[in-house]
Amino acid sequence: MEITNKNVINRLKRTEGQVRGIQKMIEEEKDCMSIMTQLSAVRSSIDRVMGLVVAENLKACLENPDTNPEEQAKRLEQAINMIIKK
Structure with missing residues (x-):
């Protein structure tokens, strides 16, 4: 699903x-x-939305890499931190 x-x-x-x-x-x-x-259902719903948004961000980072590798790594790290932050 896109x-x-x-x-x-x-x-x-x-x-x-x-x-x-x-x-x-x-x-x-x-x-x-x-x-x-x-x-609890609302929390799960918000978690799902956050996951979708972060996943889309990761996908965009991988499909359209930043010309600055350090900036690219920073964006990926931020997205990963959003996923694991609980």
């Missing part, structure tokens, strides 16, 4: 809807475990 801005925006919109749902659950004083389950 990652496009539209794909990322659609995923973020779904996540936005999940967050609104959580707000409503809190307003309606739903049970803690249900809210935590939904919060």
Whole structure:
């Protein structure tokens, strides 16, 4: 699957809807475990979006290398750090 801005925006919109749902659950004083389950789903969704964006960045780095090898290495290191940062 090719990652496009539209794909990322659609995923973020779904996540936005999940967050609104959580707000409503809190307003309606739903049970803690249900809210935590939904919060976990939102976190997973955001992690997935981050992974897609970083993957696209890595792909761009590899397909269009920087003319400066040091700058290229820096960009790749930043992308990798974003993936492993948790």
